[in-house]
Amino acid sequence: xxxKVRVRFAPSPTGPLHIGGVRTALYNYLFAKHxxxxxILRIEDTDQTRLVPGAEEFIYDSLKxxxxxxxxxxxxxxxxxxxxxxDRKPIYKTxxxxxxxxxxxxxxxxxxxxxxxxRKNFEAEGKTFIYNQETRLNLNNSLTLSNExxxxxLQNHENYVIRLKIDGNEDIxxxxxxxxxxxxxxxxVDDKVLLKSDGMPTYHLANxxxxxxxxxxxxxxxxxxxxxxxxxxxxxxxxGWEEDMPKFSHLPLLLKPSGKGKLSKRDGDQLGFPVFPxxxxxxxxxxxxxxxxxxxxxxxxxxxxxxxxGWNPGTEQEIFSLQELSKIFxxxxxxxxxxxxxxxxxxxxxxxxxxxxxxxxxxxxxxxxLKKTDWLVSDENLLKAFFLMKNRISFHxxxxxxxxxLFQEPDHFDWNTIEKKFHPNILSILTKIHDKWSIQNxxxxxxxxxxxxxxxxxxxxxxxxxxxxxxxxxxxxxxGPNLFEIAVFLGKFETIKRIFSFIETLNQKFTYKY
RNA sequence: GCUCCGUUCGUCUAGAGGUUAGGACCCAAGAUUUUCAUUCUUGUAACAGGGGUUCGAUUCCCCUACGGAGUACCA
Numbered sequence: 001x002x003x004k005v006r007v008r009f010a011p012s013p014t015g016p017l018h019i020g021g022v023r024t025a026l027y028n029y030l031f032a033k034h035x036x037x038x039x040i041l042r043i044e045d046t047d048q049t050r051l052v053p054g055a056e057e058f059i060y061d062s063l064k065x066x067x068x069x070x071x072x073x074x075x076x077x078x079x080x081x082x083x084x085x086x087d088r089k090p091i092y093k094t095x096x097x098x099x100x101x102x103x104x105x106x107x108x109x110x111x112x113x114x115x116x117x118x119r120k121n122f123e124a125e126g127k128t129f130i131y132n133q134e135t136r137l138n139l140n141n142s143l144t145l146s147n148e149x150x151x152x153x154l155q156n157h158e159n160y161v162i163r164l165k166i167d168g169n170e171d172i173x174x175x176x177x178x179x180x181x182x183x184x185x186x187x188x189v190d191d192k193v194l195l196k197s198d199g200m201p202t203y204h205l206a207n208x209x210x211x212x213x214x215x216x217x218x219x220x221x222x223x224x225x226x227x228x229x230x231x232x233x234x235x236x237x238x239x240g241w242e243e244d245m246p247k248f249s250h251l252p253l254l255l256k257p258s259g260k261g262k263l264s265k266r267d268g269d270q271l272g273f274p275v276f277p278x279x280x281x282x283x284x285x286x287x288x289x290x291x292x293x294x295x296x297x298x299x300x301x302x303x304x305x306x307x308x309x310g311w312n313p314g315t316e317q318e319i320f321s322l323q324e325l326s327k328i329f330x331x332x333x334x335x336x337x338x339x340x341x342x343x344x345x346x347x348x349x350x351x352x353x354x355x356x357x358x359x360x361x362x363x364x365x366x367x368x369x370l371k372k373t374d375w376l377v378s379d380e381n382l383l384k385a386f387f388l389m390k391n392r393i394s395f396h397x398x399x400x401x402x403x404x405x406l407f408q409e410p411d412h413f414d415w416n417t418i419e420k421k422f423h424p425n426i427l428s429i430l431t432k433i434h435d436k437w438s439i440q441n442x443x444x445x446x447x448x449x450x451x452x453x454x455x456x457x458x459x460x461x462x463x464x465x466x467x468x469x470x471x472x473x474x475x476x477x478x479x480g481p482n483l484f485e486i487a488v489f490l491g492k493f494e495t496i497k498r499i500f501s502f503i504e505t506l507n508q509k510f511t512y513k514y
Numbered sequence: 515g516c517u518c519c520g521u522u523c524g525u526c527u528a529g530a531g532g533u534u535a536g537g538a539c540c541c542a543a544g545a546u547u548u549u550c551a552u553u554c555u556u557g558u559a560a561c562a563g564g565g566g567u568u569c570g571a572u573u574c575c576c577c578u579a580c581g582g583a584g585u586a587c588c589a
Binding site for chain 2: 010011012014044046047049050108110111112115116119123126127128130159161163179182183184185188190192193195196197198200202203204207222223224225226227228250252253255257259260261262305308309310311312314315316318335336337338339340341342344345347348349351355389390391392393449452453462463464466467468471477478479480481482483
């Protein structure tokens, strides 16, 4: 029987989860769901010095917003709990000792400063220092020290790390589900630190141990891990878990729009688009970064956009729900090369989802935005306003900026256009329409349109000369949604009021000229 | 430097020896629209370069160039 597919997303809470991480989570989620498998969230907080308060929360909130609920996580629990590596500390030590006892690992007492010095010296000679079978015999470790010396150091509580002992010069080959055959030579793999001097494991040990214990079948992670995969394989072998080794897949990176380097946290708002799913305030510096959610992206648009950065279905369909994606997602369709990030497509996706949004979908979001204003608008009117504006906005919150005139009298006019079109005749037409509409009891857009067109015809004016003025009266703009529908939305009282005050304004501005 | 990975329109990508190299975004033009937007139609635009292999290479191999990643007691 095939093993049940189990994948994990294993971020470390050293800062806000960024968009590349979200995509990794997305691909993991889709892969798991495609095979009816489990999607596990594991928090990799083994570097106690880099923990950032709030970062872990941020991960939960981000996944939730995107709609990738983990089957198991520190929050959800699960059969292999705990899911936070700092809570698993003793486990790693056991396995590190197992390796020590079987001669597959050794103690090393070199201090970070000593190693740094050696690295510098090597660099000065144009060489790279690697702590491996070629150099370790000149260093301070249990392979070079006598047993008594080692015991003494341990008893004195001298700082030590445990390193994996790698011997031989064979190639380590493996099948990457995205990249195909990949091989590295053992000589290039260094005797990596497994257990740090603070007793915490490094990523490599913790990762392998947890993936094994949590019965992970597929490791889907960023390309930055490709070079350390041979080390992980060696670790599986050293621990005797080769049979249960997961399959590896390395995702292409998300690159800066310039293509120079991977999209990083620092790019943030400098480039004019968010790199985080949610907004984030740095607890140390207080620096704020924008998020897709706060910018007004709908999560379904964000996810749909993101899935295409490095993957495609092989068909020409582009609009997919998360559920549809999980049906058709496959790792073979993941591109190998990094994708330069282009926000324009994301905006397009948002516009698309906005235009298709149902009342139920959009109303809560609109109400949330409405709270930021001091306008009182009924749900019904909010929706009416949205449907009036939705074809000309990219984000729902723009309803309250680009469609401001729907909720309050215009606070500005497009004088450029007004001055071009203005003519005393037009003032008369505006006055007439004001009078006519004042006694119009059937307040429907078709009727209002007929009223207006008749008047314009009587004056032998062109529609295009008068309409922009009337539009300015109602909206302060020279273009926008159907004007008569706007009038209906505003209601008779408000419409007439705005026309009246616009006539006053025009009178004040132009009387001296004529 | 060394190791590994990669390279199709400006961008995201389809393509898995024989295609007028397809789609989407962007941009431009036209139609519709009182305007703007939407929608529809059309257009511009790509196989990094050089060698092989082959009757035939975007597709397979090699080299070069370019790009990326890794090279920590960080993940």
